[in-house]
Amino acid sequence: MYRIGELSKACDVKADTLRFYEKHGLLSPSMRTEAGYRMYTESDAERLRFILRAKAVGFTLAEITELLSIELDKSNWACADVKGMVDIKLEHVEEKIAELNYFRESLQRLSDACCGGPESAEHCSILEALESNSAEVKCENHTHQHTQTEYKASCKVKG
Amino acid sequence: MYRIGELSKACDVKADTLRFYEKHGLLSPSMRTEAGYRMYTESDAERLRFILRAKAVGFTLAEITELLSIELDKSNWACADVKGMVDIKLEHVEEKIAELNYFRESLQRLSDACCGGPESAEHCSILEALESNSAEVKCENHTHQHTQTEYKASCKVKG
DNA sequence: CTTGACCTTAGATTTAACTCCAAGGTTTAT
């Protein structure tokens, strides 16, 4: 039996978070002391660990609520249901990754086009790319006093 | 000169969003009519396009505010400053991608281990993995009436 | 018998970026 502070320390969650999970129906302590203190059993702790593992895998609390309801009533669900949830989540994660990859590529193009030197940003190709309507990112045409080897190598489109 | 609805249509943003950007100091119309209507100039429109392009690349509005302040005062900034911002953003995006890739792999492992068939979820390997303390995901050991070719192929760890 | 650590509750605040609402004023077209 754990008090809220003990369980919270044991699982590296804030006590507030446990109260929050209780309010949202994810995890209620099996007992209370006379004084009203929450007492969590070992099986409550297991349920919390289930929640934290699912969270670590990327499920939202709403999805975890659904998983828990299946967990408690396994025999009325099929593998297809469970796998379906995982596969939908997988799709969402893959979409988010694709979007971020697009960001990454755009940022990399911007970064590559800028010398990053001490020169004034008046002709900085990053700012010029954000000002212009085209997706093209041009190289800088201000003079570069500093060594240019890396810059030259990465710059593809002359400005 | 555009009224708010015109600019909003031209740039495919809600009028509310333009008011929101004004309230947060990103974009104020250069004029107002006597009746108080916002009137955006072409240069206001350009600024908006700058904002939208930066957003499309993944910058937050706070970061865009910073970029805009550099934009308006280019000569007092160096390429190093601008490139620094892009590179920091790039790092954050890469971290987020790494995190999501980790989610993706975990979900893929879970998905692969489950037959996805009509069998009861009582021995579903997804639920068992979430119940167990180890990161290992085991294959299902219930009997599978349906064809198992795909399932067998993807399952690595026997349960 | 009091200090300090711990616990209780309801409710407010945080973050980001909008989005919506109500109540009213303006423009434009018929």
Place this chain on the structure above:
DNA sequence: ATAAACCTTGGAGTTAAATCTAAGGTCAAG
């Protein structure tokens, strides 16, 4: 002249997942 379409403002609501606050009750040690 009147309806439709547009604009104004301030303020509230949305989403997710906590996190914090205030005001107070409980418990063990010294």
